[in-house]
Amino acid sequence: MIRFLATGSVLLLATQALFASGLQVHRSVVAGQTIAIAMEGSGKGQLYIVGPGGAVERDVQLGGVASIAPDELSSAGHYSAFLVSSDSTASADFDIVPASVPATLNFLARPSRLPVSLPDGIGGVAFVFDAYRNLILQSVPVRFELSLKDASPEVRTVPSSLGVAWIQMNSSPRAGKASFAATAGDASSLRILQEVPGDPCQLHMSAHAVGDRLHVQTDPLRDCTGNPVADGTVVTFTEVDAGNRSAVDAPLKNGVAQADMPAVKGAIVSVAAGEVLGNQLHWSGGQ
């Protein structure tokens, strides 16, 4: 259910008023404006207005003008008014249309997390509403801006169609938190997307003895566009020696994975992360 706020000002923008059986109302009223309904005749009666945003019942004096405030009716849609008196019933139809000034945006950005350098990987959909949460059906320009810290933003403007504007954008080659903003008039909405690094591009380790243990450590891992691989990524060190096998799944911390393994002369130590294989070392007992 869309809710509305009233402004209180009286302004009839309709180009055509409707006259029907002693009931006069403008055909089209902009949401947020007071609705004035003129009633012919004399004596007392009841006025009923029914539409998608609610219903109003009011005791009225015929021959006067009934004013319906915006806080009573401001949902866009088609309404019917009925005037019932002791000797007659009159009716008239009118529309409440959305205001043309965007006041709020509902912005859907997907996905919340995606790899870097993914063509058309980011989708943004903006729904444009007036101050009374009516979808603005007439076209308005919506500006989409995708920006990453210390990088020039990518900006594109798209006209809305029937209240909706959408766009697809590439993720940037740099990893980090990207701000994805949609703006229409004074209304804007911001989403945060995480552009995450890809798989390691090269994997290289070194080893040295620490007491009776072998300390193995990778070089800082980067993906193929130079981003540090995400911390926590599991790197597997495996040591094989004459049928004996030792393995450690070590997570990257600050871009580096390290572990201690048995220092066995003649052992072959290998390293892998996901589907990426690194170098092999033949441990001969040196440094």
Added chain:
Amino acid sequence: MSRGLSIALVVAFTTVALVAIGTVWPIDTARMMAGSSLASGGSSPESAISKLLAQIGSREWNEAYESLANHSEFTEADFIRDINGGYPSLRTYATLSDFSIQPLHASQSEGLYRANLHWSSVVGLFQESRDLHVVSEDGQWRVAWPIVIEQRVPPQVIPVNYLRWDVIYRSSADDWGAQNAEAPHVHIVDMRPVDRGSGVSILGELLDDDTVPAFVTVKSTLIGKHNEILGTEDAFDKVSHILLPKEVTPFRIDFPNISLSQVDSIRMDPFSSLISASADPVIAIENQQFSGVPDGKLTGELRNESGEIVNIAHVLSTFYDNRGQLVWVGDSYENRALLPNLPARFSISVPPDIAGKVSTFRVITSAYSSSPS
């Protein structure tokens, strides 16, 4: 009427007879469940061992400790720690569900018996064997307990470069367009059904293909030849539920009493969700060896390379044949806490008919800690 009375008398007589037989010649388990009060009190080596194990089963620590022939060699606290574990672990909450005694050597004054203890825990049974020396003292048999003093870690401060993920989810205050933090991307990288005679097992491997940790489960549905559902099961504990980025877990889903010939298709449903997780502890799996047939055992040592005490360590292994095809997924739990840098042995059994096919294997661990720092 008289026939009904006869039946009632027969039932009553039979019940009384069975109770009398069970009381005079109780089995070991019944003796243990009844507590030490019914034990025969050490008039023979077997009864002394049964009495002691019954006291351990009912946690009558003081009585059990005082009955030991060698209790002056260690304290009661050492004895309790030996059985319960010095740190909270799987065995702390396990109960002795059954035991059996096997004589290894016996004479008039002493004997050596192997006690096979069956402990019941939240993740199933685990077994332990202890060789018990019994001696006769003043006409009474007493057990000399083979105390194993659990290794302790000296008080110290271990610096840890802590890596952790926390998750903030969408709240009701957010507008309806606000997206929630997306679930991790996981996918099944290998899957194979095997017919085990007593049922079907679905073996597979699941990869966390994302840059965030994932809580994962795998569900499988077997569909029959007439499109009927034969069964739906999940991997329960035959999977590592928390995966770090790019980590692969094996899984095994068992469908008892279903034959593979009944199955037309299999529907797999991997599920993942975000979870607050830590990259620690790191556990090395050293000296892994597969004994092949006839033992079919994968053995090795776990070494906790972090400063955090691991209360329960779960070891999962994937076994492959010489073509790299999955042939089995097995697991075991370490029933004592894993202390920093103190190795602990593990063993995973492989069914004998599969052990001969195993060419390579891959082992992973998952750790549960009750009080992460």
